[in-house]
Amino acid sequence: MSVSLKPSEKNKDFFLSVYEVVRLIPKGRVTSYGAIANYIGAKNGARMVGWAMNNSHSQEKYVPAHRVVNRIGMLSGKGHFQNPTAMQEALEEEGHFIKKDQIMNFEEVFWDPSKELEL
DNA sequence: CTTCTGACTGAAA
DNA sequence: GTTTCAGCCAGAA
Numbered sequence: 001m002s003v004s005l006k007p008s009e010k011n012k013d014f015f016l017s018v019y020e021v022v023r024l025i026p027k028g029r030v031t032s033y034g035a036i037a038n039y040i041g042a043k044n045g046a047r048m049v050g051w052a053m054n055n056s057h058s059q060e061k062y063v064p065a066h067r068v069v070n071r072i073g074m075l076s077g078k079g080h081f082q083n084p085t086a087m088q089e090a091l092e093e094e095g096h097f098i099k100k101d102q103i104m105n106f107e108e109v110f111w112d113p114s115k116e117l118e119l
Numbered sequence: 120c121t122t123c124t125g126a127c128t129g130a131a132a
Numbered sequence: 133g134t135t136t137c138a139g140c141c142a143g144a145a
Contacts, residue, residue, distance in 0.1 A: 077126030
């Protein structure tokens, strides 16, 4: 295990918030790192969301990271899954159609927590 | 301490 | 229209 570092206590809340929002993503919907970051308050912390996803493996509870993609709907994080195809298969199983690591009709399935999920 | 990298994004060329 | 650059925060070497 190379990456065995956990988030600092200070950022722990940020990480947990990310996981919480990700779990709230309805089935058949997806969101972007920036949308989550914006909802939490770190609108410029999209990369931190990605970092949180990397730590999601350390979480006891499962985090549907496959529902989180970049702003264009590309499976940028597929390489971090158990298998490079796990993310695509998981999405297809939820009714999505992926083409070349990119979600078709992404705008239709996009789920913005700051809009769909009220404060 | 300095430097680089990254599951990103927005703007500029 | 595509491609490149810079900004952003946190962690690793």
